[in-house]
Amino acid sequence: MRFRKVAAFFVRDLLWDLSYPLSFFWRGSSILFNLVTFYFLGHLVAGSGSAAGYLSAYGGGNYFPFVLVGLALGAFQGVALTSISSAIQYGMYTGTLEAMLVTPTSLTTIVFSSVLYQFVSALLTILLYVVFGATLFGFSVAKTDFLSAAVMLALSLLAHLPMGIFSASFLLIFKRGDPITSLIGSFSALLGGVYFPVSVLPGWLQSVSFFLPFTHALEGLRQAVLNGRSLLELGTQVVILGLFAVILLPISLAVFTYAIHQAKRLGTLSQF
């Protein structure tokens, strides 16, 4: 029964996306433009001797594959951080959330089913990065350990989802001004190593970056994709991301349950 409901959400979001056929084209175009920009930036970086030193740990010191993996995971992390709160925000704003809540469907089912399509869509975005990178810019997956890469993606999702749930909980009560998504998102982009290796940062900032799950997810994914590291070799990243997930997921779900209770008390579910 629950599977049918989850499928209904997926179909709803797919139909919605299909109703904007040009959006697929523009999404692909923006990925392509992004890659072109970094491809030429990679040429610039290639001339710098110090850059090669920093990048040597990632598949031979080439900047383009390094940044491609960072951009792809960054897009995926963005969905994990924002999808739940944007689903709630849209539902509160339009009144669709109320219309769903008067059916025998729990808010938890509504919220988590509402983001399923976005995750599938984010996986397709990663695939587009890889396909464009490989066909147009010489990006290679010859060394990739696909199992390790898939596990890193899954762990990255589980480690980031709690932040998205915290953010949604905040939104349920205060409706706007969620500080979590923007803080984690900005810190991850700056300190997580999307555009440059974390080793470039001063020591104290490297210490801060250690506490971001994104740093470990990206390091693990790069090692899996660019150096073909196995899961055993990525034990440190697996354990750290696993700890983030195991500790934060139950806490975030408890906070979310509390936020739902408070939202019903405060009446914020049906206001915006």
Place this chain on the structure above:
Amino acid sequence: MGSTPAVAISRLSKYFPLITLRRLLTGKWRQGVWALREVNFELYPGEVLFILGPNGSGKTTLIKLIATLLAPTSGRILVHGLDAARSPLPVKQRLGYITCNEASFYGRLSGWQNLAFFARLHNLDPETAIPPVVESLRLTEYLDRRFFTYSTGIKRRMDIARGLLHQPDILLLDEPTTNLDPLSAAEVRQLLAQMQTQGKTMIIVTHRLEEVQKLGGRLGVMKEGVFREIHPKPGESLEDLYHRAVRAGGHAVS
């Protein structure tokens, strides 16, 4: 009249604490608004209750509490004897909440796709649940069009269709004819009359006294969260009675 009321409200109150950062910092977070104060009434199967009152008097809060969208501060709501707070799922299956908010549909999806989505949330097969409802509301011809292309009148009928998909016996309607032109409003009133003859129990929030006059039913007035049922005497103007009730607030009107 059956022994078990379709809806029984007893000593229902709702307080909205107003939480803001400033109030938290200044220790004034306990200040808030009483939206409902000790509301009591019973509604038996097949009865229609109109709720009138000025804006902000608590009418919509009352409807949302019955629809389980809000949690009461105190008091109880029983739907066919089931406590709405303790058994929300079976209660939701007996209730049809018609939001009268056209934005609560997915504009880019067709009418059928919208209704199919909500039917599945009710654990229904869209192929069997949708046709009888849309036929009775004369909506069949519109189903393949995208929702945003509908007129406001058709959107409102789609809203009613959504509320009827699971064949509830109690309907909650929040200002069903607001924003409609006279013709569309008359159509909606006709549909409400149709549902009344089908024996549906209805709670209708409205600002229009002519709806009460045309459909007939019990009449409650709300002011500042206080609910008072009023009983017009034969020949007495409903409008005068309503205005006296609003002026009197929570006090009895004779």
